[in-house]
Amino acid sequence: MAGPATRGLLATALPLIGKRIASGALTLLLVSLVVFFIAQLLPGDAAQEMLGQAATADAVTALREKFGLDRPAPERYVRWLLGMLTGDPGYSLVANMAVADVIAARLPNSLLLAALSALVSVPVALTIGILSAMHRDTRLDRGLNVATLSMVALPEFLVATVAVLIFSVQLRWLPSIALIPADASPWLVLRSLAMPILSLSVIVIAQMARMTRAAIIQQLNQPYVEMALLKGIKPARVVLTHVLPNAIGPIVNAMVLSLSYLLGGAIIVETIFNYPGLASLMVNAVTSRDMPLLQACAMIFCTAYLLLALVADTAAILANPRLRNR
Amino acid sequence: MMNAMRSWVKALSVSGRVGLSLVLLWLFLAVFGPFLAPYDPGAFVAHDVFAGFTTAHPLGSDYLGRDVLSRLLSGARYSVGLALAAALVASTTGTALALVTAVSPRWVDEGISRFVDTLISIPSKILSLVLVAVVGSSLPLLLLVASITYFPGAFRIARSLAVNLAQMDYVAVARCRGEGAVHIALREILPNMIHPMLADFGLRFVFIVLLLSGLSFLGLGVQPPDADLGSLVRENISGLGEAAPAILMPAIAIATLTVGVNLLIDSLPGRGRRIAGKE
Numbered sequence: 001m002a003g004p005a006t007r008g009l010l011a012t013a014l015p016l017i018g019k020r021i022a023s024g025a026l027t028l029l030l031v032s033l034v035v036f037f038i039a040q041l042l043p044g045d046a047a048q049e050m051l052g053q054a055a056t057a058d059a060v061t062a063l064r065e066k067f068g069l070d071r072p073a074p075e076r077y078v079r080w081l082l083g084m085l086t087g088d089p090g091y092s093l094v095a096n097m098a099v100a101d102v103i104a105a106r107l108p109n110s111l112l113l114a115a116l117s118a119l120v121s122v123p124v125a126l127t128i129g130i131l132s133a134m135h136r137d138t139r140l141d142r143g144l145n146v147a148t149l150s151m152v153a154l155p156e157f158l159v160a161t162v163a164v165l166i167f168s169v170q171l172r173w174l175p176s177i178a179l180i181p182a183d184a185s186p187w188l189v190l191r192s193l194a195m196p197i198l199s200l201s202v203i204v205i206a207q208m209a210r211m212t213r214a215a216i217i218q219q220l221n222q223p224y225v226e227m228a229l230l231k232g233i234k235p236a237r238v239v240l241t242h243v244l245p246n247a248i249g250p251i252v253n254a255m256v257l258s259l260s261y262l263l264g265g266a267i268i269v270e271t272i273f274n275y276p277g278l279a280s281l282m283v284n285a286v287t288s289r290d291m292p293l294l295q296a297c298a299m300i301f302c303t304a305y306l307l308l309a310l311v312a313d314t315a316a317i318l319a320n321p322r323l324r325n326r
Numbered sequence: 327m328m329n330a331m332r333s334w335v336k337a338l339s340v341s342g343r344v345g346l347s348l349v350l351l352w353l354f355l356a357v358f359g360p361f362l363a364p365y366d367p368g369a370f371v372a373h374d375v376f377a378g379f380t381t382a383h384p385l386g387s388d389y390l391g392r393d394v395l396s397r398l399l400s401g402a403r404y405s406v407g408l409a410l411a412a413a414l415v416a417s418t419t420g421t422a423l424a425l426v427t428a429v430s431p432r433w434v435d436e437g438i439s440r441f442v443d444t445l446i447s448i449p450s451k452i453l454s455l456v457l458v459a460v461v462g463s464s465l466p467l468l469l470l471v472a473s474i475t476y477f478p479g480a481f482r483i484a485r486s487l488a489v490n491l492a493q494m495d496y497v498a499v500a501r502c503r504g505e506g507a508v509h510i511a512l513r514e515i516l517p518n519m520i521h522p523m524l525a526d527f528g529l530r531f532v533f534i535v536l537l538l539s540g541l542s543f544l545g546l547g548v549q550p551p552d553a554d555l556g557s558l559v560r561e562n563i564s565g566l567g568e569a570a571p572a573i574l575m576p577a578i579a580i581a582t583l584t585v586g587v588n589l590l591i592d593s594l595p596g597r598g599r600r601i602a603g604k605e
Contacts, residue, residue, distance in 0.1 A: 030444040035456060042460045146341050149592055153584035155536055157543045157559055158577035165569050264451040268540055282452075283544055286459040294459055301452045309447070 013317050020313045024306050031302045032084070036077050039291050084299055090292035094285075099296045103278065107300070110270070110277035114262050116193060117200040122255055125205045129212025129251075134239055136217060144209070151206035156268035160199040164272075167195060196273045203265040204258055211254030219247040249319020256312040260305050342593025348586025356406035359399030367392065367400040368551065376562075376570035386571035389562050394572045397558055398579055404554035405580065408465065408538055412472035413530040419473065420480025421523055425511040428488035439485065445478040454537060458546050468547060472534045479533075483526050487519040528591045532584045539580050555580045 064070045071079075083089050089099045132144040167174045174194050219225065220243060228238045244251075263279075270280040282297035284290075338346060355362075364384075365371045372387030379386055385394040423442075427435040445453065457471045491497065492515060500514050539556030541547030548554040553561070558576035565573050 027444060027447050030440070031448055034444055034448065038456050038460055145592075146589070149341075149588050150581075150585040153532055153536070153581070153588040155539055155543075155556075155577060155580050155584070157540070157556075158581050161559070161566060161573060161577060164566055165574070169567060169569055260449065263449050267451050267455070268543065271544060282455060283546070286455050286544075286546055289459055291459070294456060298448075298452050298456050302448050305449050306447055 016317050017314050020310055020317075024310050028303060028306055031306075032081055032299060033077070035295055035298050035302070036080060039295055040073060042289070042291060080295070084296065089296035089299075092285075092290055092293040094288040094290040095293070099293050102281065102293060103296060103300070106276055106278045106281045109275065110266060110279060113193065113196055113200065113266065113270070113275065113277055114259075117197050117204065117262060118259055120197055121201040121204045121208060124201070125208035125255070125258070126212060126251070128205070128209035130216060130239065130244075132209070133213045133216035133220065134235065136220070148206040148210050151202065152210070154203075156199065156203055156265050157272060159202045160195070160269055160272045163195050163199050163202075167198075196269050196275055199269045199272075200262055200265050203269075204261045207261055208255055208258035211258055212251055215250035215254050216243060216247050218250065219243045222246075249316050252315035252319070253312045256308050256315065260308045263301050263305060337595055338590075339593040341589045345586045345589030345591075345593065348582050349590055352402065352406055352583045352586065355399060356403050359402055363393075363396035363399045365393040365396040367397045367553075369393075376565040376568050376572055379571060385575045388558070388570075388572040389564060394558075394575055397553065398555070398576055401553050401555045401558050401576060402579065402583075404548055404552060405535055405539060405556070406583070408469060408548075408554065409472070409531050409534040412469045412534045412538075413476070413527055415469065415473040416475075416477040416530050416534070417480045417523060417527045419477040420482075421484045421516070421519070423477075423481050424484030424488045425515060427485055428492045428515055429507040429511045438481075442478045442481050445474075446482065450475045450533070450537060451540065454541065455546070458541065463541070463546055463549055465548065465552065468538060468541070472537055475537065476530050476533050480523070480526055480530055484519060484523060487522060488515055491515045491518050525591050525594055528587050532587045535580065535584055 061070070069076070080090065087100055089103075091097075092099045092102050095102050128144060128148070132141040135141050175192050216239070220239075225238060225243060228242055229235065233242075266277065266279040267283060269275070270277040271283055274280070278297060278300065282294060282301070285294035285297060335343065335346065360367075370391045371393050372383055372391040374387055375389055375391050377383060377387040377391075383393050383395065385398060388394050388397060423438055427438050454471050454475045457474060458468075461467045461471065463471075492510075497510060497514050500510050505514075538547050539554060539559075542554050542556030543560045545560060548557050550557070550561075555576045559573055562570060562572040562576075
């Protein structure tokens with residue numbers, strides 16, 4: 001694309017993307033209201049919980065004042081929200097640490113796991129999706145369809161337990177617990193992460209491959225593909241040089257949206273492998289009813305989810321001229 | 327009736343028929359399973375813990391020496407029953423709200439849609455974890471949590487159907503006839519969205535089976551002495567090192583149930599390829 005055309009694209013796309021960002025921010029605000037409101041339904045409050053039943057009324061009142069729990073709900077909401085925005089989401093009563101510190105210790109682990117899983121699943125899913133789209137309605141496509149159809153409905157813990165059975169019980173190749181010592185070499189880190197990555201990838205690949213297939217098939221139905229085929233261009237070449245560049249927007253959209261499956265999958269996978277990530281932290285927060293920690297984790301996951309949706313939308317806008325004119 | 331059903335089954339693909347058989351099998355087991363169970367699911371009957379496949383215990387024994395087959399049959403009742411009930415509540419709520427938006431003034435539609443959009447942008451597992459932390463996990467509350475988590479999806483589908491149907495000529499005719507909003511919603515719009523909503527009900531069911539068994543696996547779902555299929559996997563997790571059937575069988579049971587529904591829905595005529603996965 002030449003210079004002026006690119007500028008034209010940006011001029012039309014930027015306001016649209018800006019609108020998506022604004023609507024995402026509004027949604028996030030509403031989500032924070034929901035998360036805060038649900039937590040308010042819990043009987044009793046943190047001060048009572050912390051001091052136990054034996055505490056004197058004075059002690060409880062004093063602690064309430066210290067944490068601002070005696071304030072009306074709207075004021076506490078605004079404080080909590082501002083705290084989240086400034087990186088101080090409160091105090092974890094169970095860990096007896098600032099929530100920010102607890103999360104800071106876990107978040108990089110989760111990001112590493114998610115990034116590596118994405119790195120593994122994207123090329124595999126892309127290959128499966130392209131293969132089944134190119135061989136549409138053949139035996140290969142139907143086989144892959146039934147396979148991915150079944151894979152998306154597998155419970156995550158089945159995938160993880162089967163992986164453990166094969167690779168650490170039968171073959172004894174990999175450790176079944178993903179604990180990483182601080183001074184571990186990159187090789188050791190990869191080895192202990194192999195099974196969580198494998199399980200997460202299996203969970204994501206099926207969905208991603210199905211969405212990729214759908215995106216490509218939509219392009220294959222376009223007249224220009226028939227034209228190219230009629231001109232005698234080989235089908236493989238048509239897909240690689242004509243269809244893929246046009247389908248790149250929908251494919252990126254599908255990939256990014258499927259990556260949100262990592263969020264849900266991580267909850268089971270991190271727990272099963274004792275991986276010190278954010279998702280297993282959140283499960284612990286539920287078990288111990290550590291509401292400040294739980295709310296903060298929930299907001300991080302929701303933000304990640306909305307960010308993924310935003311990236312997916314942006315990819316679709318940038319790649320599709322018709323969307324830009326809307 | 328029989329003929330209609332036979333031709334309906336004939337229209338299914340091979341994988342669809344496999345799915346249908348699996349679904350029927352699990353419905354049967356959920357209803358009659360406890361009568362077929364060889365032992366009391368709570369009784370300590372085997373000599374060994376984590377025993378393999380034997381004639382006395384076809385699916386082995388669990389970590390306390392209980393019969394895995396008997397426990398699986400009783401767990402299936404919890405998994406299928408709870409998920410059916412929750413999917414029913416979720417689909418009905420979603421459909422009802424969608425009908426309300428279709429015949430109400432615009433601001434009602436916008437209010438409800440905005441609220442549902444907010445719920446939808448919370449990943450389902452995260453929403454259910456927060457809810458469970460607050461309300462706990464007794465059986466009725468688990469049903470409630472699963473319904474709250476998955477009614478927004480049903481609402482979205484139902485709303486797009488209902489909004490389109492509300493533009494139809496026959497709805498305009500009914501309006502001109504002077505029919506009330508309730509009549510239009512229930513008699514004109516609802517009958518025409520039943521089929522897609524039934525397929526969507528199947529999807530909700532799969533989502534909810536996966537959600538509830540996942541929660542139970544984390545120890546946050548069905549609490550002992552009750553046990554669904556996810557609880558069975560959790561309580562036998564220590565048998566993983568011995569590759570005990572006690573841990574694999576319940577997990578495989580869930581998979582056959584959810585995969586079965588997915589295969590069936592995928593081969594229904596006129597369905598796009600909407601299928602359930604782990605949202």
